[in-house]
Each structure stands twice: as C-alpha cells, then as structure tokens.
Amino acid sequence: MKPTLVLVGRPNVGKSTLFNRMTRSRDAIVADIPGLTRDRHYGHGRMGDKPYLVVDTGGFEPTVTEGILHEMARQTRQAIDEADLVLFIVDGRTGLTPQDKIIAEQLRKTGRKILLVVNKTEGMASSVVTAEFHELGLGDPCAVSAVHGDNVNELVELALLDFPQPEEDETKDKHPKIAIVGRPNVGKSTLVNTLLGEERVIAFDQPGTTRNSIYIDFERNGRPYTLIDTAGLRRRGKVLETIEKFSVVKTLQAVEDANVVVLVLDASSEISDQDAHIAGFILEAGRALVLAINKWDGLDNYQRDTIKSEIARKLPFLLNFAKFHYISALRGTGIKGLLPSIDAAYAAATAQLSTPKLTRILMAAVEKQPPPRAGVSRPKLRYAHQGGSNPPLIVIHGNALDHVSSTYQRYLENTFRTAFQLEGTPLRVEFKTGRNPYAGRSPAPLSEAEAKRAHRRRRFGRKKYG
Numbered sequence: 001m002k003p004t005l006v007l008v009g010r011p012n013v014g015k016s017t018l019f020n021r022m023t024r025s026r027d028a029i030v031a032d033i034p035g036l037t038r039d040r041h042y043g044h045g046r047m048g049d050k051p052y053l054v055v056d057t058g059g060f061e062p063t064v065t066e067g068i069l070h071e072m073a074r075q076t077r078q079a080i081d082e083a084d085l086v087l088f089i090v091d092g093r094t095g096l097t098p099q100d101k102i103i104a105e106q107l108r109k110t111g112r113k114i115l116l117v118v119n120k121t122e123g124m125a126s127s128v129v130t131a132e133f134h135e136l137g138l139g140d141p142c143a144v145s146a147v148h149g150d151n152v153n154e155l156v157e158l159a160l161l162d163f164p165q166p167e168e169d170e171t172k173d174k175h176p177k178i179a180i181v182g183r184p185n186v187g188k189s190t191l192v193n194t195l196l197g198e199e200r201v202i203a204f205d206q207p208g209t210t211r212n213s214i215y216i217d218f219e220r221n222g223r224p225y226t227l228i229d230t231a232g233l234r235r236r237g238k239v240l241e242t243i244e245k246f247s248v249v250k251t252l253q254a255v256e257d258a259n260v261v262v263l264v265l266d267a268s269s270e271i272s273d274q275d276a277h278i279a280g281f282i283l284e285a286g287r288a289l290v291l292a293i294n295k296w297d298g299l300d301n302y303q304r305d306t307i308k309s310e311i312a313r314k315l316p317f318l319l320n321f322a323k324f325h326y327i328s329a330l331r332g333t334g335i336k337g338l339l340p341s342i343d344a345a346y347a348a349a350t351a352q353l354s355t356p357k358l359t360r361i362l363m364a365a366v367e368k369q370p371p372p373r374a375g376v377s378r379p380k381l382r383y384a385h386q387g388g389s390n391p392p393l394i395v396i397h398g399n400a401l402d403h404v405s406s407t408y409q410r411y412l413e414n415t416f417r418t419a420f421q422l423e424g425t426p427l428r429v430e431f432k433t434g435r436n437p438y439a440g441r442s443p444a445p446l447s448e449a450e451a452k453r454a455h456r457r458r459r460f461g462r463k464k465y466g
Contacts, residue, residue: 002044003163004053006079008107009089010099011059014119018089018146019043019056022156028056040079041214047156049165055079061099062106074199080107085159086114088138092121092129096136104136115159116141122148175224176346179213179254181282182264183274184232187294191264191329192216192229195338213254220339228254233278255281259390260288260345260424262338267303267326268295271310279315286391288345288425289322291315292338297328321417323424345424349390353420358384358394365415374403382434391426401431 005022007015016028023043041056057079058072080086086107090100107114116138121129122145130141142158144151180188193199196218214229230251255261261282265275282289293307304326312319323341327334362384371379380399387395394416413427446454 002051002053003084003160004055004082005085005087005159006055006057006083007087007089008057008060008076008080008103010061010091010097010103013059013089013091014146015059015089016041016056018087018117018119018144018152019054021146021149021152022054040075042216045156047153047160050160050163052156052160052163055083060103062102078199080110080112083112084163086110086112087117087155087159088114089117089119090133090141092118092124092143096132100133101136104138108138113162114138115155117155118143119146121145122150175226176260176342177226177228177258178342179228179230179258179261179287180264181230181251181255181261181278182232183266183272183278186232186264186266187329188232188264189229191262191292191294191327191335192227194329194332194335195227213250223343225339225342228258230254233274252281255285255287258287259349260290260342262290262292262342264329265291265293265311266295267293267299267307271307271314273314276314279318283317283426286426286428288349288391289318290338290341290345290424291318291322291324292329293324293326294329296326297331297333320414321423321425321427341424348420348422349392349425351389351392351420351422353386353392353394353416355383355385357419358386358416361416361419362396362412365412369408369411371404371408374400379404387430391428392422393428393430395430395432397432397434399434401433404431 007019009015019028019041020026023045025043028041028043040058043054043056045052045054057076059069060076061069061073064070064073088104088107090096116133116136118130118133118141121143124143126143130143133141142151142155144155146152180192182188192214196216200216213231216227216229218225218227231248233248233251263275263279263282265271279289291311293311296304299307311324323345325334325338325341327338329335362381366381371381377400379401381396381401381404382398384394384396387393394412396412409429409431412429416422416429417427
C-alpha cells in the first residue's frame with residue numbers, strides 16, 4: 001500500500017504549490033488567493049523506489065460552524081482520518097499565528113503522526129525562521145520553499161522514512177474514467193456523492209462551489225472506476241474571474257482525459273444553448289456520452305413533457321446514440337441504470353472491430369445504397385478497417401472518395417453503429433483514396449519507329465473510314 005501524506009494548514013500557506021511539487025504536476029490550481037482549494041485533491045508521487053499518495057486540502061478553519069468554510073473543514077477532517085502522515089504547513093514569512101496553534105491542538109487530538117513544515121523560507125536562515133514554531137510542540141520544523149523547490153526532496157525523504165519500500169510496483173488496471181460535466185449548480189457534486197455513497201466532495205447550494213477537477217477512484221460490483229467532478233461551465237462572456245478561467249480549463253482537460261462523459265442537465269430550468277455548446281465540445285473531443293437530466297422528481301407531467309421536447313429540439317444530434325436518464329441526484333432516484341449505461345458506452349468506445357466484418361458491412365451498405373455520382377464517375381468503396389478507438393475510427397479505402405457527400409458519410413456511420421450495436425459513443429468515418437501512380441506524370445516521347453507506326457495507323461483509318 002502507498003503511504004498517504006495529507007497537507008493541512010490555514011488558507012494561503014502554500015499547500016497546493018507543495019502538492020504540485022510533490023506530484024511533479026500542475027494538477028492543483030495555484031493563485032495568491034485564500035480559500036482557492038475546497039475539496040480534497042489526490043495525487044500520486046514517487047521518491048526513488050517509494051511511491052506515495054499526497055492529498056491537498058482546503059484552508060483549515062476548525063472554529064467555523066456554517067457555510068462553505070465549514071464544509072471545507074469537514075473535508076479536511078475526513079482527509080486527516082485517511083492519513084498515514086499529516087504535513088502541517090505553516091507560513092514562515094507571516095510567523096506563528098493563533099490559528100496555527102488551534103490547528104496544532106486539533107491535529108494532536110487525532111493521534112496521527114505529524115510533520116511540521118515551515119513554507120516560504122527562501123532567502124532566510126532556517127534556524128531563525130523555524131525558531132518560534134517550536135512552541136507548537138510538534139518536533140523539529142522542516143523549512144522548505146514550495147515555490148522554488150528548496151528542501152522539498154529532503155522533506156519527502158523524511159516523510160517516507162518510516163514507511164517500508166513496497167515489494168513490487170503497483171500496476172494500474174485499465175478502467176473507465178468518468179467526467180461529470182454541466183453548467184454551474186446543476187447537481188454534479190451531489191451526483192458524485194450519490195454514486196460514491198458518501199459526502200466525498202462539497203455539494204453546496206451556491207454556483208461555482210467546485211473549482212478544480214477532482215479525481216476519485218472507487219469500485220462497484222468488483223469493477224474499478226475513476227469519477228471526475230468538474231467545475232461548472234458558463235458562457236464565455238460570463239467567465240470574468242481569473243480563477244474561474246482556470247477552472248474552465250481544468251474541466252475541458254478532464255473531458256479530454258475521460259473515457260465517458262456524463263452531461264448533467266437541470267430539469268428545473270430550460271435547456272439552454274450552453275448545454276448544447278457543452279455537448280458539442282464533448283462530441284468534438286470524441287468522448288462517449290451519457291445524459292443525466294437531474295431534479296426530475298420536482299416536476300409534474302406537463303413540465304416533464306416540455307423538457308423532453310426541448311431536449312429533442314436543442315440536442316437532436318444526441319438522440320441517435322446517447323442514453324438518457326431522468327434522475328434525482330439528491331434523492332437517489334433513477335441512479336440505478338446510470339452505471340450500466342456508462343459501462344455500455346465505455347465498451348462501445350473501446351470496441352475492437354474486425355476488418356473482414358467491417359468490409360462485409362460496407363459492401364452490403366453500398367449494394368443497398370450506392371454513393372451518388374460525382375460527375376461522370378461514381379466513388380468506389382473497396383474495403384474498411386479500424387483506425388482507432390475512443391472514439392471508434394473506421395477507415396474506408398477506395399477511389400474518388402473525395403467526392404463522397406456528408407449525407408452518405410452519415411449513412412455509413414449509422415450503418416456501422418447499428419451493425420456493431422455501438423451505443424453511447426460517437427463514431428467517425430475517414431476516407432482514404434488510392435493514389436494514382438500516373439498522376440502528374442507526362443507520357444514519355446515516342447521513338448522514331450513508334451511515331452511512324454502511329455502515323456501509318458492514322459492514314460489507314462482515314463482511308464478506311466473517310
């Protein structure tokens with residue numbers, strides 16, 4: 001098992017910066033703004049032959065009893081319960097604060113092993129900057145600079161000192177990555193918590209609660225999954241804050257990283273153009289898609305029929321392949337069929353399609369409906385093979401395929417989708433025309449003998465036919 005190292009401290013002491021250093025990534029959003037991180041964020045790291053799991057948490061405000069800060073503190077306490085070692089981060093430039101003393105007292109009560117880390121010590125004498133933090137009674141402080149990387153490797157070595165080296169490296173199984181995407185306040189975090197069966201991420205009645213993309217591993221019926229809770233996507237003109245722009249980038253990266261995307265729609269409000277834009281981006285990324293229409297329990301029959309007609313009008317390009325689920329993430333109704341649809345979409349997106357069967361289906365489709373003529377000739381489709389997966393890519397070879405119309409291409413896509421029962425994933429068809437070996441080459445000049453023979457044939461033809 002990998003040891004779990006949890007980063008804890010008051011807001012804006014550099015926890016997310018240290019998280020990025022320890023994971024050698026840029027997964028955590030970093031800015032000079034207190035309270036940026038809210039949910040606990042997991043990442044993998046390695047020091048030599050020792051792998052470890054590091055957890056970034058929000059600014060710890062243990063005395064707050066309500067609001068978003070209280071939810072953040074609850075997330076931090078849950079992370080501490082999972083920790084093998086707590087890295088208590090304090091600010092060397094601000095010095096010891098009363099809040100640091102409160103957090104230290106709370107950490108001592110947990111019984112976890114604690115390592116005191118004094119951050120932001122670049123350009124300062126370690127013995128001087130750490131002197132006042134001995135008052136906390138947590139052992140010798142370790143002075144680091146997360147921004148510049150000073151002493152971070154030494155910190156990790158010290159943190160892993162008491163943990164044995166694993167006998168063999170852990171291997172990662174291929175399993176579905178599921179991104180939960182939608183507009184702000186449609187119930188994405190509530191859906192994540194319902195699927196997990198615990199309050200894993202902060203679900204708060206306030207748009208913009210989730211700021212970073214949170215990756216969560218879980219298992220259901222013996223099968224592993226990774227859920228990705230993402231920030232809400234608003235219209236570009238309404239994204240004004242720098243932090244929200246970073247959140248949007250993280251969400252789009254999560255869509256690219258996922259195998260299946262669950263697009264959450266809010267049934268209590270109308271289906272907006274932004275929902276269509278998000279769905280269009282998912283399809284452009286080539287990701288398998290499942291639709292979850294949330295807050296369905298609060299509607300009467302007339303409102304439900306209205307929402308269904310709006311979906312058919314504004315999202316018609318999803319009707320022929322995506323599965324629809326009408327759910328209540330808060331009450332848990334309609335959730336049962338969601339994971340089977342995700343499994344089916346993942347299987348379709350990663351399906352292996354045999355070349356002989358693809359070619360037979362292609363020939364049957366051409367025989368049933370030949371491609372329209374392009375001028376004097378008709379495109380000739382000879383054979384097909386699979387060129388990729390997630391999404392499935394079918395490459396068709398033949399002659400004059402540059403003239404195949406988009407309508408006929410959609411006809412072939414629907415034919416392949418029906419034949420292989422590919423539900424929940426977009427399908428792409430690509431045409432490759434055989435190269436003409438004589439294209440661009442002028443004929444070789446005739447020899448003297450060939451020119452004379454051609455001249456005699458022309459004279460004979462004129463005499464015979466006039």
